[in-house]
Amino acid sequence: MKLARRLFPLLCNLILLNAALAAPKTDLERVTPVPADQPIPVVDFFRPPMMSEPKINLAGTHIAALVTGGSDKVQGLVYDLKTQKSDLIGGDANFDVSDFNWLGNQRLIHSLSSRGEAVIGIIATNLDQLNRSYPISQFENEIILAIPKDDRVHPLIWSRYDGMEGGKQLGVARVETETSKGAIVNLASINSSSGDGQVTKENNDRHVKKRYPRPGDDFVTSYFPDQQGQLDFAVTMAKGVSTLHHLNGETWQNCPVDLELVSIVGAGPKSGDLAVVGPRNTGKPRPLQLMNGVNGQFGETLIEDKEYDFNGYLYRDPASNVIVGAVYNRAGPRTVWFDPNYAKLQDILTGFFPGVIARIVGNNEKGDLLLVNTFSDRQPPAYHLVDLNTKKVGLIKNSAPWIDPQRMQPMNMVKFKTRDGHRLDAYVTMPAGASKQNPPPLVVLPHDGALSRDTWGYNREAQFLASRGYAVLQPNYRGSAGYSWMFPESDDWDYAKMGDDVTDATKMLISSGLVDGKRVAIMGTSFGGYLALQSATSEPDLYRCVAAVNGIFDWEQYVDDDKIERYRFPDYDHWIRKLGDPDKEKARYEAMSPLRRVDRLHIPVFMAVGHEESQAIIAQTKGLLSRVEKNNLPHEMLTLGEVGSSLVYVKNRVEVYTQIEAFLAKNLK
Numbered sequence: 001m002k003l004a005r006r007l008f009p010l011l012c013n014l015i016l017l018n019a020a021l022a023a024p025k026t027d028l029e030r031v032t033p034v035p036a037d038q039p040i041p042v043v044d045f046f047r048p049p050m051m052s053e054p055k056i057n058l059a060g061t062h063i064a065a066l067v068t069g070g071s072d073k074v075q076g077l078v079y080d081l082k083t084q085k086s087d088l089i090g091g092d093a094n095f096d097v098s099d100f101n102w103l104g105n106q107r108l109i110h111s112l113s114s115r116g117e118a119v120i121g122i123i124a125t126n127l128d129q130l131n132r133s134y135p136i137s138q139f140e141n142e143i144i145l146a147i148p149k150d151d152r153v154h155p156l157i158w159s160r161y162d163g164m165e166g167g168k169q170l171g172v173a174r175v176e177t178e179t180s181k182g183a184i185v186n187l188a189s190i191n192s193s194s195g196d197g198q199v200t201k202e203n204n205d206r207h208v209k210k211r212y213p214r215p216g217d218d219f220v221t222s223y224f225p226d227q228q229g230q231l232d233f234a235v236t237m238a239k240g241v242s243t244l245h246h247l248n249g250e251t252w253q254n255c256p257v258d259l260e261l262v263s264i265v266g267a268g269p270k271s272g273d274l275a276v277v278g279p280r281n282t283g284k285p286r287p288l289q290l291m292n293g294v295n296g297q298f299g300e301t302l303i304e305d306k307e308y309d310f311n312g313y314l315y316r317d318p319a320s321n322v323i324v325g326a327v328y329n330r331a332g333p334r335t336v337w338f339d340p341n342y343a344k345l346q347d348i349l350t351g352f353f354p355g356v357i358a359r360i361v362g363n364n365e366k367g368d369l370l371l372v373n374t375f376s377d378r379q380p381p382a383y384h385l386v387d388l389n390t391k392k393v394g395l396i397k398n399s400a401p402w403i404d405p406q407r408m409q410p411m412n413m414v415k416f417k418t419r420d421g422h423r424l425d426a427y428v429t430m431p432a433g434a435s436k437q438n439p440p441p442l443v444v445l446p447h448d449g450a451l452s453r454d455t456w457g458y459n460r461e462a463q464f465l466a467s468r469g470y471a472v473l474q475p476n477y478r479g480s481a482g483y484s485w486m487f488p489e490s491d492d493w494d495y496a497k498m499g500d501d502v503t504d505a506t507k508m509l510i511s512s513g514l515v516d517g518k519r520v521a522i523m524g525t526s527f528g529g530y531l532a533l534q535s536a537t538s539e540p541d542l543y544r545c546v547a548a549v550n551g552i553f554d555w556e557q558y559v560d561d562d563k564i565e566r567y568r569f570p571d572y573d574h575w576i577r578k579l580g581d582p583d584k585e586k587a588r589y590e591a592m593s594p595l596r597r598v599d600r601l602h603i604p605v606f607m608a609v610g611h612e613e614s615q616a617i618i619a620q621t622k623g624l625l626s627r628v629e630k631n632n633l634p635h636e637m638l639t640l641g642e643v644g645s646s647l648v649y650v651k652n653r654v655e656v657y658t659q660i661e662a663f664l665a666k667n668l669k
Contacts, residue, residue, distance in 0.1 A: 028650070029070035033404035040407065042661065045464040046653040048072055049399035054383050056371050058319055059105040060364030062127065063371070063385070063396065066097060072650045076100060076110060078130060079396075081385075089125045090133040094186050099144055103177055104152045109136070109144060112184070119143070121184065122157055124177045134180040137204045139163035140170055148229035149321050153177050154209055156231060158223055164197050167568070172223055172231055174210040181206065215245040215252035219570045224264060226271040227321050233274065233293055235259065240573035246272065246294050256296045260489075266314045268299075268323075275302065275323065277310050285309050285485045288326060302326065303336055311453065311481035315342075319365040329482060331413045331425050332456035333357055345370065345388075352386065352393050357457070371396075377429075378408035380458045409466040411456055416475065416508040418501050422486050426475040426505045427454055429462040430514070434471060441519035441668040442509065443470045444543075446477065446502050446531040448524065453480040468661060470668070471515045475505035477531070493578040495555070495592040499534035506535070506542060519668045523547035523606075523660065525647070530594070533605075533624070537597040545667035547606035547660050550617050550647070553595040553624050556582040561616040595620075598627040605633055606663045608656050610640035610647065636663055 027043055031050070034040060054065035060081070067077045067088075074096040076089040089097070095112040103109050103124070112121045121138035140159035147155045155177065159170035182203035185196050214220065218236035226232040234245045234252065242259040245252040261279040265288065268274050274293045277286045278301075288310035290299035303310050303326055312328025317339070324339035337343040342360070345367075349358040353374050361383075362371035370386040380400040386393050409430060415423045434440045443465050447454045454474040462472040476483070477498040478491045491497060502522075510517035522543050524532040529551025536546040552558050559575045559582060566572040582589050590596050605628050609621035628635045638659055640652050647653055 028068075028072065031069075031401045033402055033407070036404070036407065040467050042464065042658050043650065043654050044400075044402050045460045045467075046657060047400070047402070047650055048074065049381070050401065051383060051397035051399050052381075053100060054362065054371055054396060055100055055102060056362050056364055056369060056385075057102045057105045058365040060366065060369045061105060064100050064102065064108055065383075065397075066100060067397075074098065076108070076125070078108070078127065087130045090131040095120060101144055101147055101155070102152075103147060103155065107153065107177060109147075109155060109177060111142065111144065120163075122175075123184065124180070126180075132180075133184065135182045135184050135200075135203060136175050136177060136207045137173075138185060138200050140204065145172060145223055146225035146229040146231070150228070156225060156229065160220075164201060169214065169220060170211075171214040171220070172212045173208045174212075175207045176209045177207075179207055212247070213250055213252065215247075218243070219568075221570070222264075224274065225267060226273075227267045227269060227316075227323075228271075229321065230271065232267065232271055233264075235264075237570040237574065240570060240575075240577035244293060253294075255293050257291070257293060262291065265310075266323075268293075273299070275314060280485060280489065283485070285482075288328075302338065303328070305330065308482040309484050315360070318363060327359065329453060329455040333359070335359060341367070348388070349386070353384075375458055376405070377411035377457055377459075378405040378463075379403075380460075403463075407467070408458070408463050411459070411462065413456060414509070416505040418478070418504050422478070422483075424476050424478070424480075424483060424501065424505070425454075426473060426509075427456065427459075427462075428474075428509065428514075429459070429466045429472040431466045431469045431471060434514070436513050439514060439516040440469055440471045441521070441664075442473060442506075442515040442517075443664065444473045444475070444502065444506050444520065444522040444532075444535070446475060446522070446524045446528045446535075447480070448526040448528040451479065451481060453482055464657065465664075468664070470521075470664070471509075473505060473509050475502050477501035477505075495530070495534065496538075496588075499531055499538055499592075502531055502535045503539050503542065519544055521545045521547070521664055521668055523549075523664075524551070525549040526551065533594040534592065536603065537594040537600050540600045540602060543603055545604045545606070545663065546601075547608075547663060548624070549608045549656060550610070550613055551607075551620060551624075552617070553620050554593045555579065556589045556593060557595075557623065558616055558620065561619065595623055595627060598624070598633070599631055601628075601631070601633055603633075604663070604667050605635040606638075606660060607635065608638040608640070608659070610652065612640075612646040 048068045052066045054063055056063050063079045065077050066074050076097040079086045097110050099111040101109050106127045108125045111119045112123055113119045119142050122136045122142045123133045124136055125133040141161050143158040145156040145158045154174050156172055157175050158172050161167040161169050185200050212231055215234040215236055218238040221237050222235045224233040231247055236243050244255040244257045246255050263277040265275045268290050272294045274291050276291045278289050285305050286309040287301045287304040289301040308330050310328050314323050315325040317324045324342050325337040327335050356374045356376045359373045360370055361373045368388045372384045372386055373381050375381045380403055382398040383396040384393055385396055411427050411429045414426050416426050417423055431440050453476050465472045478487050520543050522532045522535055529548035532546050532548050536543050562572040607621050609618055625637055
């Protein structure tokens with residue numbers, strides 16, 4: 001099997017040929033780095049990856065992957081390893097492909113979705129008719145839940161709500177994928193006279209082989225299959241409290257498990273078992289362990305790290321579905337193998353790919369063909385096929401060939417101490433030429449999402465800012481994944497303290513002398529945008545400017561916006577349980593709502609929001625703009641257009657970051 005020289009060009013040429021036929025010429029068609037004497041364009045940092053999520057079938061004959069090329073559209077591609085031919089799968093030009101899975105060796109199942117919106121359909125494609133995809137379920141906000149090990153052509157689909165019947169929760173169904181009737185329907189084309197809605201519903205019903213009972217009338221937040229791919233558990237939420245249920249035959253039974261104390265990672269070795277992150281134990285990180293979900297009894301501990309809660313995912317052998325390893329983040333990414341054969345494979349990969357992280361992302365049933373993802377702090381992901389029989393490595397695709405790793409900057413991990421004495425991780429990326437004799441300006445970049453974290457690896461925002469001459473600080477704050485063992489549970493929801501952690505990390509780096517403490521900016525998106533403004537209003541003399549994109553700035557208003565939907569969705573009651581009732585805890589909401597303290601600011605503010613964001617987020621940015629204007633603060637406001645205004649579109653990312661680049665240059669002279 002000749003891999004290295006032939007696999008890459010075939011994939012690349014097919015993708016670019018399709019793009020040339022389907023889209024006008026754009027700078028997205030360039031796949032090589034710009035010359036070293038030219039600045040790297042903004043678009044190169046924020047382009048969609050050329051390839052992602054490659055998956056090999058069990059027979060080891062074909063690879064399927066998500067691809068782009070010369071456009072901002074995600075498509076599905078299938079590569080035949082024997083004939084070395086590639087083909088794009090059929091579908092609908094209006095939607096993106098996502099969530100590829102193999103149903104046996106000759107059929108694929110995947111999702112279609114509108115960019116930035118809910119899934120509009122589950123689609124199947126046979127290898128002998130790649131240009132003829134057919135729908136399995138449409139307009140039910142579907143998730144491919146499981147592919148049963150011994151009956152792969154009948155996967156489990158979770159239809160979260162019916163988009164054609166007022167949002168009714170439909171639950172889980174086993175579906176028939178061998179029935180290839182029906183047509184993919186564009187939701188925008190459905191009207192009362194076309195009859196498409198009824199035809200689509202009939203086709204959905206035609207593919208249902210079995211529909212499982214729902215676990216009561218409460219809102220279902222998740223389902224969990226067992227290791228063999230059979231429906232096993234469900235989680236519901238009512239009045240802000242989650243309940244675990246186990247499916248016993250056709251009946252759901254409540255389980256004595258407090259989901260406030262444990263977090264479910266996935267299925268355990270047999271039905272009724274779960275792999276979970278265990279309860280908090282004061283002063284001790286939370287392990288990955290097995291638990292009998294039916295009676296709540298804990299079993300074997302799989303990973304017990306001395307410094308970090310487990311925060312990652314399980315790796316299963318593709319043929320048996322048995323757990324063979326787990327991937328999680330410490331200061332950097334780590335893989336732990338429970339199966340000695342996989343541990344040996346990892347040792348082999350270390351020899352094939354020195355100097356980078358090499359991660360197994362798939363393999364065939366025999367285990368002699370491996371799909372491998374390699375990356376580093378300076379290299380975006382690249383995908384390879386490793387043939388263990390011939391000891392050959394073939395590059396399938398570099399996800400971002402326009403990025404020259406030699407022009408990227410290394411990321412370093414540092415520790416900082418919070419004001420209550422805890423030590424957390426932060427990551428620093430310095431621009432070329434920086435030194436204590438020539439300290440650069442600093443941009444603080446808190447991550448989006450209190451339950452996620454920053455870790456070592458390629459970060460496009462950090463590299464973009466470093467290429468413009470800025471040092472970049474990415475602090476992990478309390479509530480970030482891996483640290484819950486250090487803090488009381490209440491700190492997971494103490495957003496004001498999270499802002500204090502960001503400030504403490506910033507002051508630590510300034511005190512090191514590595515950056516210019518008089519030229520510091522802070523910026524972020526979504527929850528990171530909130531923390532940017534929260535930190536700036538708490539320490540108005542620390543920063544020279546602040547930028548917030550799609551942020552939340554008044555938590556009382558944000559929580560209140562969910563109140564109208566409290567009888568359909570559980571968000572409002574959950575907020576009240578975790579953040580408190582705004583009517584009773586005025587001081588807390590004041591402390592964590594920077595909109596209430598805008599009068600403390602005396603620095604320029606950059607704001608951006610898109611019309612496709614939720615009305616609650618749009619209202620937050622409008623509220624901030626009103627306060628900023630009232631206080632006569634220098635500011636810039638970017639409102640993205642009516643159509644395609646989400647940041648998932650590359651044109652919008654480029655527009656936002658181009659304006660942020662100019663905003664920072666003006667204010668950090």
